[in-house]
Amino acid sequence: MADLGKKYCVNCLADVTNLRIRCAECQDIELCPECFSAGAEIGNHRRWHGYQQVDGGRFSLWGPEAEGGWTSREEQSLLDAIEQYGFGNWVRFSNESISMRL
Incomplete structure (x- = not known):
């Protein structure tokens, strides 16, 4: 069971609680910086989609x-x-x- 409040990369399942890249066009697509940098594409998500950095200031x-x-x-x-x-x-x-x- 996943820890409550923790977030994970949809591509590699790395912990992205402190820093993640969220797709602005696809629902529920959040990547770790490494997968984002590598241009990971999952389902309908494409690497050229808009994005936002989510870090909570931590x-x-x-x-x-x-x-x-x-x-x-x-x-x-x-x-x-x-x-x-x-x-x-x-x-x-x-x-x-x-x-x-x-």
Whole structure:
């Protein structure tokens, strides 16, 4: 029996709970990054279909979180702040960051 809350790649059955690629055109098609990169096609799903990345913000981009690594959600927050306040405007960014945590 599958663990509740866990997600699995429909192609290779790898655990994709933290990061998966969801087809925007086919229902119930979620792939691991490896199968997506290899162009896996299952049933009516084709590799050229639109897609979206689903990670819940838990996928670590820069090393393990336990060692101070960043999650994809934290990376996206940084990029959003740079876009909004401009690169190098760290005072406004830090003030916004502090207010977001409160």
